[in-house]
Amino acid sequence: MIARVRAGEREAYAELVRVHADAAHRTAVLLGAGAEAEDVVQVSFVKAYGALGRFKDGAAFRPWLLRIVANEARNAYRAARRQRSAAERNAVLEAAVPPLDDGDPVGLVLSRERRSELITAVDRLSEPHRMVVTCRYLLDLDEEETAEVLGWPRGTVKSRLHRALGRLREVLGDPSAVAALRGPGVGRRT
Known part of the structure; x- marks a missing residue:
């Protein structure tokens, strides 16, 4: 084409x-x-x-x-940056992160709360960390595609993603909370 x-x-x-x-x-x-x-x-x-x-x-x-x-x-x-509200970006991110529960009403409420915390934490990452997490997990790009989209070497993608996920775990205080980014079928390609 x-x-x-x-x-x-x-x-x-x-x-x-x-x-x-x-x-x-x-x-x-x-x-x-x-x-x-x-x-x-x-x-x-x-x-x-x-x-x-x-x-x-x-x-x-x-x-x-x-x-x-x-x-x-x-x-x-x-x-x-100064004119945009964080709420607008959070709403888009919230829609992009897959649900953590399969329909249990209590689990769904807890899932929404955890998603909200996760989205707020992603939004607070430094720009490079937010971008690598967004590309890799929210856009479901593999490492090579993420590297090409961001214009970084693949090793930089890996190291920044590792640091970003570590930072998210630290901020959230729950190592399993970061797994929500991956969701079923999200970010699984290598």
Whole structure:
């Protein structure tokens, strides 16, 4: 499809946008773009289109695009840090973290409380730690994709993820609470 875009076929790029728009939007929101997420996604697709000449043949398009989105989201996050409310980001994160219980009413209430604590703790991590946890567990990217999206070596992803999870365990005071990030089927790829 990239070859078709490079050959000037606009519909091929429109198809790439359709295929990757949801992932790009989720990435922008979860990495802190907040209300600016739509703008971040649009700018990212424009930049990706302009940079297709530098896209490596045979490389995966999704991680390459999400790296552009991550950079734009980072810029938007920094620009609007003081204006954005933590509640907005917490609501999006809450929706992204899978439920911890399968329907027991008492367990569901406790699950919501634990999720809320976990989300607050993730939101309070340093930017690099929040970003690596978001990519790895909330966006369900594997280590290699996370490294590509964030523009870091794979070893950096591993070490920052290890430190971030350690920090979460420390803040939450419950080693098992961090397991909620992984949820069933989330963040299991290597």
